[in-house]
Amino acid sequence: MIELKELVKRFGDRTVIDRLTITIQRGETFGLLGPNGAGKTTTIRILTMLTKATAGSVRIAGFTLPEDEQKIKSLIGVVPQFFNLDNELTAEENLELHGRLHHMDKAERRQRITSLLEYVELDDRAKDPVGKFSGGMKRRLMIARALLHRPQVLFLDEPTVGLDPQVRRRLWDLIRRMNEEGITVLLTTHYIEEAEHLCSRVAIVDKGKLIALDSPKELCHRVGQFVVEWTEADALRTQFFASREAAAQFVGNLSCVAAIRHSNLEDVFVELTGRKVTG
Ligand SMILES: Nc1ncnc2c1ncn2[C@@H]1O[C@H](COP(=O)(O)OP(=O)(O)OP(=O)(O)O)[C@@H](O)[C@H]1O
Numbered sequence: 001m002i003e004l005k006e007l008v009k010r011f012g013d014r015t016v017i018d019r020l021t022i023t024i025q026r027g028e029t030f031g032l033l034g035p036n037g038a039g040k041t042t043t044i045r046i047l048t049m050l051t052k053a054t055a056g057s058v059r060i061a062g063f064t065l066p067e068d069e070q071k072i073k074s075l076i077g078v079v080p081q082f083f084n085l086d087n088e089l090t091a092e093e094n095l096e097l098h099g100r101l102h103h104m105d106k107a108e109r110r111q112r113i114t115s116l117l118e119y120v121e122l123d124d125r126a127k128d129p130v131g132k133f134s135g136g137m138k139r140r141l142m143i144a145r146a147l148l149h150r151p152q153v154l155f156l157d158e159p160t161v162g163l164d165p166q167v168r169r170r171l172w173d174l175i176r177r178m179n180e181e182g183i184t185v186l187l188t189t190h191y192i193e194e195a196e197h198l199c200s201r202v203a204i205v206d207k208g209k210l211i212a213l214d215s216p217k218e219l220c221h222r223v224g225q226f227v228v229e230w231t232e233a234d235a236l237r238t239q240f241f242a243s244r245e246a247a248a249q250f251v252g253n254l255s256c257v258a259a260i261r262h263s264n265l266e267d268v269f270v271e272l273t274g275r276k277v278t279g
Helices: 039-045 069-075 091-101 104-119 135-147 165-180 193-199 218-225 246-253 265-273
Strands: 003-010 014-024 029-033 055-059 076-079 153-157 183-190 201-206 209-214 224-232 235-241 258-262
Touching: 003 039, 014 039, 014 201, 014 209, 029 039, 029 193, 039 055, 039 183, 069 076, 076 135, 091 104, 091 135, 091 153, 104 135, 104 235, 135 153, 135 165, 165 183, 165 193, 193 265, 201 218, 201 258, 201 265, 209 218, 209 265, 218 265, 224 246, 235 246, 235 265, 246 258
Parallel strands: 029 183, 029 201, 076 153, 153 183
Antiparallel strands: 003 014, 003 055, 201 209, 224 235, 224 258
8 A cells, every 4th residue: 555665865964764665555554663853754754745755666555656646645644743723713614725725526525524523523613713722632633634535545643742641542542443444544653552552563663764564562572572670780671581481480580579561662672772762
């Protein structure tokens, strides 16, 4: 559905995407996970035609960039990281504007706006100016806007950044529901939990390079499903094990208190890069 081949982006002499090759299947919720500055937003900006790649190729739904730009535009929906709704317009008017930009006819626009405002549970706020909305409501409205012209692929750049945990979970439900209804989702995140909860597969990126790609479960299996943590000389030490039994045996031989827990994508990132995803 989405194919990036040897994608490169340079700003001057800085390479921020370094020969990224990823294939995303139709119907996946796929995550680009990495710390700030890893090149996630730049990748989305290339795929959504807001910037051009320096080298490499992109295909979306069988169409190629830049040749089929117009066709691809009609097939994708984009939810950028930063709010770009018109605060002075109502929820309904913001969607109306987008529908017109996509040349949707009036009857379809009306019908889609009504059903999408219901879908994101903002139907009772349709006539309110967006300036009065909370962060979570604005994000939901941006999702409704991105879905208005019935895209096959949805790009979400850090969909829950800055939102509190409860609002985040509500958005996760919405993203899951869209995916169940057949939309291919590509999202970027630096939240480990978000990638683990939502994504069928995750590409871990660091400094523009792909460092691992698989399902969250497989990635954790690769480092070892269980982690032993203990403190030694005031430093936190960790060791990975394939089974709880092996971890327990190791703990039995330690002369201090230790904890056993399941590994997560943060562990995978630390193992591969020596650093944490989250600051
Ligand atoms: N227009 C630009 N000119 C120069 N450098 C840029 C430009 N846009 C991005 N960069 C640099 O490219 C690198 C990757 O940025 P990008 O925003 O893609 O990372 P990210 O993984 O999405 O992180 P974040 O979550 O902070 O947005 C960063 O070092 C950034 O400073």
